[in-house]
Amino acid sequence: xxxxLLRPPPxxxxxxxxxxxxLAVGLGTAELRLTGDTLAPxxxxxxxxxxxxxxxxxxxxxxxxxxxxxxxxxxxxxxGLLLLYPALLRLADVLGADLTDGFPAGELTWVSLxxxxxxxxxxxxxxxxxxxxxAAIAGGVALLSGWEWIFETGTFTASRWLLLAIALxxxxxxxxxxxxxxxxxxxxxxGGGLAILAIGVQAIVSFFIQSLSLFDAPSGPLLPGFWxxxxxxxxxxxxxxxxxxxxxxPAWLGVANLAVFVVAAGTFSDETLYWWPLLLILLGxxxxxxGLRPRQPLPPEPDAYRAGDAPLxxxxxxxxxxxxxxxxxPPER
Numbered sequence: 001x002x003x004x005l006l007r008p009p010p011x012x013x014x015x016x017x018x019x020x021x022x023l024a025v026g027l028g029t030a031e032l033r034l035t036g037d038t039l040a041p042x043x044x045x046x047x048x049x050x051x052x053x054x055x056x057x058x059x060x061x062x063x064x065x066x067x068x069x070x071x072x073x074x075x076x077x078x079x080g081l082l083l084l085y086p087a088l089l090r091l092a093d094v095l096g097a098d099l100t101d102g103f104p105a106g107e108l109t110w111v112s113l114x115x116x117x118x119x120x121x122x123x124x125x126x127x128x129x130x131x132x133x134x135a136a137i138a139g140g141v142a143l144l145s146g147w148e149w150i151f152e153t154g155t156f157t158a159s160r161w162l163l164l165a166i167a168l169x170x171x172x173x174x175x176x177x178x179x180x181x182x183x184x185x186x187x188x189x190x191g192g193g194l195a196i197l198a199i200g201v202q203a204i205v206s207f208f209i210q211s212l213s214l215f216d217a218p219s220g221p222l223l224p225g226f227w228x229x230x231x232x233x234x235x236x237x238x239x240x241x242x243x244x245x246x247x248x249x250p251a252w253l254g255v256a257n258l259a260v261f262v263v264a265a266g267t268f269s270d271e272t273l274y275w276w277p278l279l280l281i282l283l284g285x286x287x288x289x290x291g292l293r294p295r296q297p298l299p300p301e302p303d304a305y306r307a308g309d310a311p312l313x314x315x316x317x318x319x320x321x322x323x324x325x326x327x328x329x330p331p332e333r
Contacts, residue, residue, distance in 0.1 A: 007061040013072035020055045020079045027051055031086065045090040052087045056080030056118070060126060068183075069128050077122050081134050085115050105149035112142035129183040136191035140166045156206070160199050160227060167192035167234070186247050189238070193253035196234040199227055200260030207267070222264040228276070231261040 008016045027048055034044070059076030062069070069077070092107040093099065115138040123131035143166065144159050151158070174188035203222045223231075235257030242251025265276045273281075 007063075008058050008072075008076075010063065010065075010070070013062060013070065016058060017072040017075040017079070020058070020076055023051055024055070024079050024083055027083065028086075041090060041093045045087060045094050048083055048090060049087040052080055052083035055083060056122070060122060062126075064126065067127060069126050073126065074128055074130055077126065077128050077131050078134065081115065081119050081122065081131065084118055085111070085138075088114055105145045108145040109142050109149055112138045112145060116142060123184075127181075129181070129187045132184050133187040133191050136166075136170055136188060137194065140191075140195060156202055159202075163195045163199050164230060167195040170195070186245065186249065189241060189247075190249045190253055193234060193238045193250060193257060196230060197253065197257050197260060199223075200231050200257065200264055203227075203264055204260065221269055222267055228261060228265045231257050231264065235261055 031044065031048070055076055057080075059073055059080050062073040062076065064070070064073070088111040089103065089107075092103075092111055097104055097107045116135050119131050119135035119138055122128055123135055140163070143162055147153070147158060147162060170188045170192040174185040174192070177185040177188065200223065207222050221228075235254045238250045238254030238257060240254075242248060242254060
């Protein structure tokens, strides 16, 4: 009975999905307002977990259309997964996580792993590409927080290499899934672009926070030259992929990566054209010149054959060829 109740009828699916989104927004607002001792953590957990469970159950029970999830089902699955993550964070709080200095890396690791499992199950069971992307994001967060939990590096240097490894892995998996699951492949490319974008965004945010300090003002470039190259290569590659596949998601992520590259390479650098500005200006101008160079005139067409003079090889397959054969054998008696 409960299973049938949580199976949304397709004709009411958009209404149910809209209600789930509004409910999630309301719960998010309440979570931010009712902080401190206003409400015990257990009540936060019960409210968000119930909403996440019901929304995910509705999304998982909704029938696919033509082997892929309809729009309202994707909305239900994404909303349920987005509600599940704060519910798991509340669970860690109820279980005694120490929140005096931010969220602990250990708790963030197992929370992200549980989110990864739920998103991957929804993505494979209901063939939802957006859920696979959420699984990739949760896996990346789990890897970064797990690394910090184990090694306690305290810097973002190792995380940059981990993000680069995540991006390369997602690209390789996307290439393998391109033929059987093209939509999943496209969104995994988006996941790789997000991983590289996080490198540049972290550098900009860190620079902005340090610039507010009166005693620790930032100096020097935002990123080393290698990571600037990574941002540039990722941005150009994503734009090219989006243009070739006619996919707006990778194209916009490519534009974002290129914008972050411009900020990273142009902030707190020497007032000179060396090296990125000069190199990119020359490359861009060279590509434009190569594309707009004068075209060589085509060779003149051969003179038309006169009637009956055309060789046999030049005749089209539709032309009827008549071959006369003389029979020199003696007549039959």
